[in-house]
Amino acid sequence: MPHAAAVARAEELRRLHLDPAILVLVNVWDAASARTVASVPGCRAIATASWAIAAAHGFADGEAIGRERMLEVVGCVADAVDLPVSADLEGGYGETPEEVGETVARAIAAGAVGCNLEDGVSDGELLRDPHDAVARIAAARAAADEAGVPIVINARTDVYLRGADDPEAALLRGQAYARAGADCIFVPGVTDADTIKALAAGIDAPISVLARPGAPSVSELHELGVARVSFGPGPMGVALAALARTASDLLAGGVPADELSYRPPAA
Incomplete structure (x- = not known):
């Protein structure tokens, strides 16, 4: 992507986080899902989901897919759409802040103008030391500054997960990450309305929060002060559940459904 276009998309993604309307990101995992979501009226940006990408390639979540393959998919998604793309980079695919900075630089080169960075370690049971997590966010911000692209860093804390x-x-942790250069603080797992409102204030x-069954609706999240909502592997779950139902119907001798004629929009 030309540098000017990357800067413009990054600035647009940043603006969307400050827009009065909540930013709704229906997560994708490949070019076809990205084009499908991007074609829906009202879609303003695209976000990848690491769990879904890993699953699509036969891996477990938690960076098992590796940096190279993840960034390859991020590039495919960014090339497939004309909207800003935020990439789920898990913990940054690096043991050190410098390696995290390299990951972010390469994500920018692949076409991403936003990224998730989480403070949970790969087993999901522990959180990184806050000083280490802050250093990794600062390294990501420095890498973006060096690239000249004002990437939107969505710093995720796994306290509730x-x-x-x-x-x-x-x-x-959210305050510390914001001071280190994060643009948005992602708190997945929190569902209590009063707590969400207190965190937003x-x-x-x-x-940013993760919406799932049992959580407040998107409209309610907007009223609580949430700027951004995403759905993680949920959209892939919806797609695969529909596939399973269709397969069951067809294997049982059913009539082919109209949805079998659907095709993702062309590039």
Whole structure:
């Protein structure tokens, strides 16, 4: 992507996080899903989902897919659409902040203008030391500055994904990540409306949450002050559930459904 186009898409993605309307990101995992979502009226940006990408390639989540293959998919998604693309880079695919910075630089080169960076370690049971997590976010910001593309860093804290109900920890980490250069703070796993409202009010950056069954609706999240909502592997789950139902119907001798004629929009 030409540098000017990358800068323009990054600036647009940043603006969308500050727009009065909540930014709804229906996560994708390949070029076909990206084109499908991008073609829907009202879609303003695209976000990948690491779990879904890994599953599509036969890997478990948690960076098992490796940096090379993940960035290859990110590039395919970015090439498939004309919208800003935010890439789920998990923990940054690196042991050190410098390696995380290299990952972000390469994601920018692949066409991403936003990224997720999480503070959970690969086993999902522990959180990184906050100083280490801050250093990794700062390295990501430095890499973006070096590239001259104002990438939107969506810093994820896994406080609630561990099963803890600790809004103070989420708030403190969110504040620290914002000071280190994050543009948005992602708190997946939190579903309580009062807690979400308190985090949105208490963190000096837009906040993002993961919507799932049992969580507030997108409209309710907007009213609570959430700037960005995504769905992780959920959209892939919907697609595969539909595939399973269709396969079941056809294997049982059913009539081919109209949806069998659907094709993703062309490039």
